[in-house]
Amino acid sequence: MKRYPSIHIAALDRRRFLGLSAAALASVLPAARTLARTGTPVTLSDREACFYHRLNAPEGKR
């Protein structure tokens, strides 16, 4: 079947995006594995907070 020619981001304005390597990403992405490995504190903005969740602790300490 013929593939529709998608326009990849490469054909768009690359300057608006920062293509990160996996290694570079690991230093900014708040992924658990990265944290566990490096212990690096990660600062996060509020917009990354998930809307739907609850604490699983009975007292709900936080």
Place this chain on the structure above:
Amino acid sequence: MTEVACELCPRGCVIPEGGAGDCRVRVNIDGRLRASTYGRPSAIHIDPMEKKPLYHFHPGSPVFSIATAGCNLHCLNCQNWQLSQRGGEEMEKVYRADPDQVVALAREQGCESIAYTYSDPIVFYEYVEDTGRLAHEGGLNNVFVTAGYINREPLRRLCRVLDASNTDLKAFDDRFYREVNAGSLEPVLDALVTFREEGVWLEVTNLVIPTLNDDLVMIRRMARWIRDELGEGTPLHFSRFHPQYRMRNLPPTSGETLDRARQEALDAGLQYVYVGNVLGHEGNNTYCPVDGTLLIGRIGFHITENNLTGDGRCPSCGHPVPGVWQ
């Protein structure tokens, strides 16, 4: 150590501090749940609306389409497993695109719509909502291409920014969902009904896999459910399976199987039943359910002719065809 329970999807992962949910992208950091791919898409393309597939929503228009890593299902036959079955930190490519940049770029590229697609946009829920709100402010439409494995309350909230969805109904069989997708059927049926109740334009896709979900009795039950719960005017797309990922042992779906599935659904009373992934099949076209007039001709994702009147009616008999035609 503070555990957090994610309440976004039916999986209900309880995530220990430092851990990620089953989707790999919703992570517990210091007792707070974070959407780790927010603003970090790994796929950005411009597609035709027909590729979603949406056949009754702004036909022929280009859609700015984005996805991040991660998925809350694990289909053995996933078409996008390099994207969906990985976390953000495992991706070779990650772009930075804040919601306002996505909207600006979509406009710059002449797209009237933004699609949240490829993996399952459920797992980048907050990014969809923020981008969707800005898109609406800028006069763009939001298209949500999903497997519908999400809890009702979050979906209802998200529907406020959505205009259209193509939702997979992978089989009308809970056991299939458990064995092939690592999910379950009931939440998906709930999601389909929710889209309909919230007024989001809805089309349904069923990928027909030889021997696993091609049973005509099941297809009939599925078609009747769609007719009764979603309406006879709901477009249903039967799509051809290609062997890939962890399901390479089965052959591609035959044309005859797809023909039989389509006929079964038409017989059950659905009015717009399509066959996808088969080039030049008459099931790519839209016909008037009353008098059989060819309304929209398609080859692949390309529109060859559009005979609908300006307000979306059959030019011969005036039958109104449901959809968003503009």
